Amino acid sequence: xxxxxxxxxxxxxxxxxxxxxxxxxxxxxxxxxxxxxxxxxxxxxxxxxxxxxxxxxxxxxxxxxxxxxxxxxxxxxxxxxxxxxxxxxxxxxxxxxxxxxxxxxxxxxxxx
Amino acid sequence: xxxxxxxxxxxxxxxxxxxxxxxxxxxxxxxxxxxxxxxxxxxxxxxxxxxxxxxxxxxxxxxxxxxxxxxxxxxxxxxxxxxxxxxxxxxxxxxxxxxxxxxxxxxxxxxxxxxxxxxxxxxxxxxxxxxxxxxxxxxxxxxxxxxxxxxxxxxxxxxxxxxxxxxxxxxxxxxxxxxxxxxxxxxxxxxxxxxxxxxxxxxxxxxxxxxxxxxxxxxxxxxxxxxxxxxxxxxxxxxxxxxxxxxxxxxxxxxxxxxxxxxxxxxxxxxxxxxxxxxxxxxxxxxxxxxxxxxxxxxxxxxxxxxxxxxxxxxxx
Numbered sequence: 257x258x259x260x261x262x263x264x265x266x267x268x269x270x271x272x273x274x275x276x277x278x279x280x281x282x283x284x285x286x287x288x289x290x291x292x293x294x295x296x297x298x299x300x301x302x303x304x305x306x307x308x309x310x311x312x313x314x315x316x317x318x319x320x321x322x323x324x325x326x327x328x329x330x331x332x333x334x335x336x337x338x339x340x341x342x343x344x345x346x347x348x349x350x351x352x353x354x355x356x357x358x359x360x361x362x363x364x365x366x367x368x
Numbered sequence: 369x370x371x372x373x374x375x376x377x378x379x380x381x382x383x384x385x386x387x388x389x390x391x392x393x394x395x396x397x398x399x400x401x402x403x404x405x406x407x408x409x410x411x412x413x414x415x416x417x418x419x420x421x422x423x424x425x426x427x428x429x430x431x432x433x434x435x436x437x438x439x440x441x442x443x444x445x446x447x448x449x450x451x452x453x454x455x456x457x458x459x460x461x462x463x464x465x466x467x468x469x470x471x472x473x474x475x476x477x478x479x480x481x482x483x484x485x486x487x488x489x490x491x492x493x494x495x496x497x498x499x500x501x502x503x504x505x506x507x508x509x510x511x512x513x514x515x516x517x518x519x520x521x522x523x524x525x526x527x528x529x530x531x532x533x534x535x536x537x538x539x540x541x542x543x544x545x546x547x548x549x550x551x552x553x554x555x556x557x558x559x560x561x562x563x564x565x566x567x568x569x570x571x572x573x574x575x576x577x578x579x580x581x582x583x584x585x586x587x588x589x590x591x592x593x594x595x596x597x598x599x600x601x602x603x604x605x606x607x608x609x610x611x612x613x614x615x616x617x618x619x620x621x622x623x624x625x626x627x628x629x630x631x632x633x634x635x636x637x638x639x640x641x642x643x644x645x646x647x648x649x650x651x652x653x654x655x656x657x658x659x660x661x662x663x664x665x666x667x668x669x670x671x672x673x674x675x676x677x678x679x680x681x682x683x684x685x
Contacts, residue, residue, distance in 0.1 A: 259376050259416045264480035266380045266413065270387055272473025277391035279465045280457055285396055285441055289403055293387055296410060296430060299422075301480060307417045309489035315418040318508040319490040322517060325425045325509070325590055326524045329667075332429050332437075333531035336674035339441040340535040343677065346445060 260304040267304070270297030284342045284354050288335060295331045299324045376416060383409045396445075400438045407431020420586035421509040424578070428594035429671075436601060437675045440551060444677070510588050514656045518645045522634065525627040525663060528670040532623060536614050539678030548611040548676035556607040564606035571599040579664050583653065589660040593667025600672045611676045619669060626666030630659050 270293055277290030302320050309317030346352050386409060390402035407430040414423035494512050513521045579592030603609050612619050633655055634645040641648045647655050 259373070261480065262376055262380050263413050263417055264483075265477050266383055268473045268476035268480055269384050271476055272469040273384075273387050273391055275472055276465055276469035279468075280462060281391075282456065283396065285438060285445065286399060289390060289399055289438065292403070292430075292434060293390065293406075296407075296426070297476075299426075300410070300413065301476060303414065303417050303419060303422065304480065305483070305487070306419065308483060308487040309491055310418075317489045317491040318494045318512045319517065321419050321422055322509050322512040323520070324419075324422050325513070325588075326520060328422075328425050328429050329590055329594075330524055330527050332434055332671070333528050333674060335434060336437055337531050337534045339437055340538040340677055343441060343444055344538045352445065 260307040263307075264301055264304040267297040267300030270294070270300065273297075283352065284346075285339070287354070288338050288342070292331065292335060295327075299327055302327075379409065379412055379416075383413065396442045397439070400435055400442065403438070404431045404435035407434070421507070421582075421588060421591070424586060424591040425594070428591055428598065432598055433594060433601075433671055433675065436598075440675060440677075444549070507582060507584055507586065507588065509586075510582050510656075510660075513588065514660065515645075515647070515652070518630075518634065521663075522627055522630040522645075525630065525666055528666070528674075529623055529627065532670050532673050535674055536678055539680070543679040545613060545615045546679040547613045548673070548678065549680040550607060550610055551601065551605045551676070552607060560606045561608065564602045564608055568599045568603050571595055571602070575599065575664075575668075579660060582660070583657065589663040590667065593664040594671060596664065596668035597671035600668065601675060604672065604676070611672075614673075614679045619673070622665050622669040623673070624666070626659075626663035629662040633659050 274290045274293030274295075274297060278287050278294065281287050281290060302324055306317045306320035306324070307315075309320065345354075383406065386402055386406045390399045390406060393399040393402055408427055410430065411423040411427040414420070414426055494508055494516050575592045575595035577592075578587035578595060579589055580587075582588030582592065600609075604611060633647075637646040637648075638644050
């Protein structure tokens with residue numbers, strides 16, 4: 257098994273793990289962490305496309321690699337925005353939940 | 369099996385193990401520490417894929433800065449009273465989710481094993497770009513980012529600014545124009561101060577070197593800018609400096625400098641070289657380095673502002 261196939265399979269496993277965490281974790285920041293795991297798995301699969309596309313005297317295809325670099329920075333920017341939204345939401349509601357019905361539930365102290 | 373392939377398999381198992389830990393860890397802090405370690409391990413895989421530029425970005429942004437972002441967020445959440453998370457889901461739901469996740473992972477794995485052969489490649493085009501319009505750039509990644517796909521790179525800088533605007537907009541009306549909350553509530557802590565004073569000058573030097581070397585060797589504006597951003601954050605964590613107010617003129621100018629210079633150079637290319645984002649061949653390398661220098665400035669300003677969060681209440685009357 258070549259390193260690139262192995263890395264691609266790791267990427268597939270990471271997407272699966274991230275998806276599991278994203279759906280199951282009740283904590284919004286843990287969901288965000290799991291989502292980043294999915295993202296890096298996708299980057300890794302794209303990375304082996306870059307490795308396989310080696311041509312023209314290069315050991316890799318620079319176009320997908322450059323796009324992954326751009327992608328990592330954009331993923332970080334989106335994560336920072338998500339963190340800001342999560343923090344403001346929980347500061348407003350005093351509850352750490354993404355459940356849209358949480359406002360109306362009887363145990364919600366600040367059901368307005 | 370050679371030694372290198374054994375190491376590959378071990379690295380793959382380690383990464384999947386650490387990823388399981390970040391999902392399964394009991395508390396947020398443990399999960400974030402796992403994620404930082406995971407980012408650094410992933411950088412090794414990128415090196416094995418002959419992608420040192422991606423490895424540098426993954427280690428700096430994917431592991432480092434995202435880790436700081438999540439730890440800071442966890443601390444701020446911990447400071448909120450009554451912030452109780454929802455209950456854990458039921459077992460049947462867990463099993464169903466696990467089956468779905470396994471299905472998706474297997475589908476992607478199958479796709480990886482069945483990739484077309486011979487693989488499609490844009491490498492010849494990119495190599496032509498490295499020798500053509502981006503003349504004098506030895507690093508094909510930088511040539512792609514700054515010449516072959518320059519429009520993407522410019523828009524990506526715009527995305528960073530949009531994210532900063534988004535984060536700032538989440539603050540309360542009263543706080544507008546104030547500074548973001550400090551990274552640490554506590555007063556300065558002597559070992560942290562020493563660490564910051566020792567590390568920051570070295571880190572700034574390495575950051576500038578990464579940017580400068582990026583024209584010909586692995587490195588570039590992203591990696592250098594991310595390192596400078598990290599150094600600014602280290603000094604803010606040691607409380608040697610405080611986050612600047614969001615209406616500071618110098619801050620806003622440095623945020624827009626990168627995309628603005630990039631756009632001006634692109635428009636000038638329309639007049640001088642005949643097409644949008646084309647550089648005159650004799651001046652290509654100096655122009656690209658000029659644009660990259662301003663991009664480093666914008667990245668170094670934007671990343672810490674994204675981590676610092678929205679402005680908090682004004683302290684001055």
